[in-house]
Amino acid sequence: MEVVIVGGGASGLAAAIEASRRAHVTVLERCARVGRKLAVTGNGRCNLTNLDMGPERYHGRDPGFVRPALERFGVSETLDFFKNIGLVTVSEPSGRVYPHSDQAGSVVDVLRFAATERGVELRCGFEVRAVRRVKGGFEVRGDSEALFCQKLIVAAGGIAGTKAGGTGLGYELLSSLGHARTALRPSLVQLKTENDLPRKLRGVRADAGVELLFGGVTAAESRGEVQFADYGLTGPAIFEISRAACERPGGVVRLDLLRRVPREELIKMLARRRAGELTAENLLTGILHNKLGRCLVTELGYSLTEPISHFTDGDLARVADAVKGLALPVTGDLGMEGAQVTAGGMRTEEFDPATLESRLVPGLYACGEVLDVDGDCGGYNLQWAWSSGRLAGTLGGMR
Numbered sequence: 001m002e003v004v005i006v007g008g009g010a011s012g013l014a015a016a017i018e019a020s021r022r023a024h025v026t027v028l029e030r031c032a033r034v035g036r037k038l039a040v041t042g043n044g045r046c047n048l049t050n051l052d053m054g055p056e057r058y059h060g061r062d063p064g065f066v067r068p069a070l071e072r073f074g075v076s077e078t079l080d081f082f083k084n085i086g087l088v089t090v091s092e093p094s095g096r097v098y099p100h101s102d103q104a105g106s107v108v109d110v111l112r113f114a115a116t117e118r119g120v121e122l123r124c125g126f127e128v129r130a131v132r133r134v135k136g137g138f139e140v141r142g143d144s145e146a147l148f149c150q151k152l153i154v155a156a157g158g159i160a161g162t163k164a165g166g167t168g169l170g171y172e173l174l175s176s177l178g179h180a181r182t183a184l185r186p187s188l189v190q191l192k193t194e195n196d197l198p199r200k201l202r203g204v205r206a207d208a209g210v211e212l213l214f215g216g217v218t219a220a221e222s223r224g225e226v227q228f229a230d231y232g233l234t235g236p237a238i239f240e241i242s243r244a245a246c247e248r249p250g251g252v253v254r255l256d257l258l259r260r261v262p263r264e265e266l267i268k269m270l271a272r273r274r275a276g277e278l279t280a281e282n283l284l285t286g287i288l289h290n291k292l293g294r295c296l297v298t299e300l301g302y303s304l305t306e307p308i309s310h311f312t313d314g315d316l317a318r319v320a321d322a323v324k325g326l327a328l329p330v331t332g333d334l335g336m337e338g339a340q341v342t343a344g345g346m347r348t349e350e351f352d353p354a355t356l357e358s359r360l361v362p363g364l365y366a367c368g369e370v371l372d373v374d375g376d377c378g379g380y381n382l383q384w385a386w387s388s389g390r391l392a393g394t395l396g397g398m399r
Contacts (some may be wrong), residue, residue, distance in 0.1 A: 002026070002148040003395065004140050006128050006173060008034030010382055011368025011389035012155035017085075018393025019153070020118035024093025026147065027115070028140065030169070034115075035108035037161055041340070041382070046104030047074050048082070049386070050379040051095040057380045059243065060184060060372040065348040067389040069356070078386045082107075084233040085114040096379050128156075131173050139288075151363045153392050158369035160186060162191060166336065170370035172344050178360050184248050186339030187374045188239040188381075193232035193253060193328040200295050201228035204237065206288070209256035212241040219251070220244035223259060227291075239377040243343055244332065251330040253256045256323075257288055257296075263324050270316045273308050280306045283319065296322050323375065341381050345372040346365040355396040356388060367392040 001023035005012050008029030021024045024303065038046065050057075053075045058066045073081075079097070084091060087110045088100040099106045115122060130141045137150040156170030171181050205227045212220040222240035233253060233327055247252050258266060266287075273283060281304040284293030294304060300318055302311075311319075336342070350359050350373055359365040367388035375381040 002149040007155035010385035015393035016390030047379040048281040049383040091207035160339035160342040182344040184344040187243040187343035188340035190234040192332040199230040255286040355393040365392040
């Protein structure tokens with residue numbers, strides 16, 4: 001039995017290792033090495049999965065589509081899988097799981113070692129140009145040769161992260177075989193905002209409560225690290241709300257920059273400062289990052305040299321409101337180039353969720369980001385890659 005897998009990323013390598021139990025497997029990867037996109041995920045740390053796992057963490061036209069894959073190859077099975085191929089992992093209080101080495105390259109290496117040890121042929125630099133059904137299977141054509149296989153797994157990923165190798169190849173190949181896809185948009189992406197404050201605060205990080213509002217109504221919320229940038233906002237807490245922000249224009253991000261301290265308690269803290277001889281430059285010292293505190297004060301129109309003793313109760317309330325509810329209108333996002341994940345993809349109703357085999361083309365499978373499945377920030381998209389890749393790699397039980 002010959003199996004060809006198009007795509008040597010996370011789901012493709014997981015599928016290859018699983019399928020090698022049942023067949024001879026060839027992985028075709030267009031880049032010079034496998035796992036290129038995986039090697040840069042999580043700022044190079046690779047958030048493998050999350051201990052707080054469930055179908056509610058996933059999105060698409062049919063979020064329940066992920067359930068069979070997650071039930072068969074869930075978090076515990078994934079951790080056992082990586083342990084068995086030589087990766088030591090650690091979990092954080094948040095539930096996020098990382099390689100102990102703190103290097104995404106370690107994950108790529110153990111997957112590559114496991115695949116080659118099991119006889120998987122990894123062919124890098126192979127640009128798939130077309131696939132077509134032929135008698136007994138499929139013909140996969142490159143620039144100068146064609147391969148035959150009885151079963152074909154498309155694991156070519158999504159279009160997000162173009163610099164790291166994201167392309168629309170998977171969509172094109174599956175469309176050529178009769179499948180349809182939904183609209184595509186970026187997810188887990190940086191947001192552009194109005195106001196020159198983020199530009200002044202470039203590189204500053206803050207632990208914040210984050211809300212995305214449309215017309216004053218909360219559409220999404222998160223908490224955690226936010227980073228200011230020239231264009232606006234980034235960081236894990238921003239990624240978590242970005243999917244909703246990309247769905248329609250007109251959103252406003254509201255940041256609670258002191259989420260663990262109630263507003264009234266903050267006002268009391270500021271009032272105690274008023275009793276001293278400090279200037280406004282130090283009003284928020286010890287409360288926020290110094291640069292962030294000074295910028296908020298000047299953004300409200302106060303001089304940094306003004307004595308805090310001159311601040312009225314109303315002034316302190318204004319400062320507290322800015323700390324607890326800094327509002328930044330969203331003007332856009334950094335698009336597919338900046339996105340970590342693609343929202344949308346091949347229509348899941350055209351694939352059997354119990355096997356990931358096409359309902360239209362027997363012997364054809366799809367897994368990973370190429371399908372209309374995207375997860376929250378925090379290891380959920382990689383868990384889908386491992387779960388769906390291994391499920392596709394079972395080849396429907398070789399029936």
